Amino acid sequence: MDEIDVFGIPVPDAGPVFFTALGVHVAAGLCCVGCGAVAALSLKGGAWHVRSGRIYLWGLGVVWASMAVLSVIRWRENAGLFAVGTLALVAALAGYTMRRRRPALHITGMGASYIALLTGFYLDNGPHLPLWEQLPRWSHGALPSVVGVPLIALALWRRSPMRTAKKVTS
Numbered sequence: 051m052d053e054i055d056v057f058g059i060p061v062p063d064a065g066p067v068f069f070t071a072l073g074v075h076v077a078a079g080l081c082c083v084g085c086g087a088v089a090a091l092s093l094k095g096g097a098w099h100v101r102s103g104r105i106y107l108w109g110l111g112v113v114w115a116s117m118a119v120l121s122v123i124r125w126r127e128n129a130g131l132f133a134v135g136t137l138a139l140v141a142a143l144a145g146y147t148m149r150r151r152r153p154a155l156h157i158t159g160m161g162a163s164y165i166a167l168l169t170g171f172y173l174d175n176g177p178h179l180p181l182w183e184q185l186p187r188w189s190h191g192a193l194p195s196v197v198g199v200p201l202i203a204l205a206l207w208r209r210s211p212m213r214t215a216k217k218v219t220s
Contacts, residue, residue: 090164106160107142110138141162158206164198168194172194
């Protein structure tokens with residue numbers, strides 16, 4: 051199959067439906083990366099956190115739907131990415147439903163979703179990105195978790211009931 055070079059990244063020339071779905075996928079993915087970061091870094095429960103989190107979730111739905119189209123067209127090449135994308139969406143939906151009842155599960159689900167989103171991106175594009183292309187192939191899938199899991203643990207520790215109880219009594 052022929053490829054088209056887009057900003058140094060080879061893109062399969064799989065027809066206009068594939069290319070259109072890819073454009074939607076990239077735009078929604080960029081939206082998710084930005085909104086996910088804003089939600090993670092903003093005051094929990096504040097307007098920025100809530101709005102960014104909702105946009106992230108809807109954007110992730112668009113990422114998943116466009117990824118499903120891309121996967122149907124090139125299943126053999128994209129089956130693994132389809133699994134990672136499905137994991138990202140399921141984790142986000144689980145995290146979102148726990149936002150009020152179980153804050154720890156909310157943090158874990160949304161954080162795991164963000165890690166899966168970045169993992170899918172780096173698995174697919176890492177070999178073509180500056181600096182990432184010099185890393186071993188296994189690291190493209192591992193590094194988002196190596197960085198993200200400790201950040202989720204830190205967020206959980208900061209929100210732990212024992213830690214917040216010490217603040218109140220101090």
